[in-house]
Amino acid sequence: VDRFQDLVSEHLDGTLDADGAAELSRSLEADPARSALFVDLVRQAGVLSTELGGPSPEAFTRGVLAEVERGKSGFVRSVMSDVRGPRRLLPLSIAAGLLVALGLAFLLALGEAPMAELVQAGPGARLRREGVDREVRAGMPLRSGDELVSGDEAPLLLRYRGEPTELSLEPRTRLVLRGGPSGKRIELFQGEISARVAPQPGGHPLVIEAPQARAEVLGTRLKLSAVEDSTRLEVEEGRVRLTRSTDGASVDVPARHYSMAEGEAPLVAEPVAPAPPRPPVVTGFSLIHADAPRQPVPGYETLRDGAEIPLGRLAGLRLNLQAHTDPPRVGSLLFAYDGDPHFNTEIQWPYTLIAGQGRGKRSWVPTPGRHTVTATPYTGTYGNGVQGVPATLTIVVTDDR
Amino acid sequence: MNDPGIEEALRQVKDGRAEAYATVVSAFQARLRATVAYSCPPGIDPTEIAHRAFVEAFRQIDRYTPGTRFFAWVATIARTLLLLELRKRKRDERGRDGYVRHVVERTLEAELEGRSDLEEARGEALQDCVRHLPPELQSILRLRYSKDASISSIAGEVGKSPGAVKFLLFDLRRRLRDCVNGKLALRET
Secondary structure, X not given: OHHHHHHHHHHHOOOOOHHHHHHXXXXXXXXXXXXXXXXXXXXXXXXXXXXXXXXXXXXXXXXXXXXXXXXXXXXXXXXXXXXXXXXXXXXXXXXXXXXXXXHHHHHHHHOOOEEEEEEEOOOOOEEEEOOEEEEOOOOOEEEOOOEEEOOOOOOEEEEEOOOOOEEEEOOOOEEEEEEXXXXXXXXXXXXXXXXXXXXXXXXXXXXXXXXXXXXXEOOEEEEEEEEOOEEEEEEEEOOEEEEEOOOOOEEEEOOOEEEEEEOOOOOOOEEOOOOOOOOOEEEEEEEEEOOOOOOEOOOOOOOOOOEEEEOOXXXXXXXXXXXXXXXXXXXXXXXXXXXXXXXXXXXXXXXEOOOOOOOOOOOEOOOOEEEEEEEEEEOOHHHOOOEOEOEEEEEEEEOOO | OOOHHHHHHHHHHHOOOHHHHHHHHHHHHHHHHHHHHHOOOOXXXXXXXXXXXXXXXXXXXXXXXXXXOHHHHHHHHHHHHHHHHHHHHHHOOOOOOOHHHHHHHXXXXXXXXXXXXXXXXXXXXXXXXXXXXXXXXXXXXXXHHOOOOOHHHHHHHHOOOHHHHHHHHHHHHHHHHHHHHHHHHHHHO
């Protein structure tokens, strides 16, 4: 009985792992009384979550009224479009349009009305709203403040309401949607998004904020990648201003160009390199100094499979592990480390196991024992494009201090 | 029969004054959300279903007969929406996590198919049972469900071990279930 209690509690508290879920399944299938108790407790948890954790009554009511009002506005527009003589009715149309725009701006300011909806979501994708994780599904309305995380395998696609702006979140991307009277905002914490942005109303740009920089978009197609210490903007059409968060430096990035905000490196727009004629290859690994100028540690320039890393001899050094590729610059490089297949994704040379460029950043502090590192290059950013030839290195870390 | 203020608001909505609908939604939202939540499996958002039910009721307001119970009508709409969602999930078998999800969803689907409205009494009884809990237990429930706190952070807040909080929560959940069953049995007799 205690084990059953444990499993049910973990299920209700969201901490049950796959093995536990399988065990709970077996237990429920074998005992109808337990099954009935379980269903009752799940239903009860649903009521408690809604009663104690849902939106406030005022917010809920505003949300319903917002959608009701939008439905009315849509009706006015469709009636207007059926009326002949658009020139004579233009001032009225403009007035109606202004009312709709003002109404939408007001609703966005309230932050309760749906501002977008999910078009496609793969397994493992989730939505966090008001502190509660929810499973996502196509057609689900999205509101300001919603946090979205795409799954490990498939992208997640969303479309803004009332305009053809679309956003695609690559796997393992996390962001928060924001809306307000001054326009739409996306807070990108990690991963990569591709956006097709329709011309934005009222001259208010769609702003994408990443840890290192922000991009202001008035209407274009772009791709923005964010990893721990750098943000990369690639513009397919139009022009986007990228502003670095730390010092306010900015650069206008034109079509088919990219820019990278990383530490204090100059913020410049570079042409997007054409795709390489053949898939990239990982050619080897080096042990390097974690801090600039990030040179290889003498004696460890080329690590062979089974190489020993003696922590005693390397004491006092801040270390990192670099993967080398042919060609030297690739779109991105994914590191798998021991049991973690997505340990780190690098989008900027040099490609290192531990993210972090320059001084004061993290270093690699390996634990004694055997470790396996696999580096996989890609032609595109953030694990996109054509996958190249990976390489795996086994190292043995010893500590004789 | 609705409250006279609600009847008046519904009359205004029928006359085209959408803003009067706020009075109607405010009056019934808590009850509808709780009622929907009781028949909603994890993965379907009861707030979203209640939201869509109110919007649908507004769109079809001309079909509402003045003087009849508005709540029963909007709850019937919510039941239909919920049933559609459950059937949609049954068609999409991918990503299912086995019998755990199956047993909840099929129980709810069978229950919804067997009646034309939503079960109201259990939600109300649960509210009543929660109200009569000692304040310290109410605050644990609030931490868990209002603030979405983890077991370990609840343990930190209330000065107990995570194991003790886990046990306490399970016991509390079972006590609430027994309390609800007791109230319903009393109502039937």
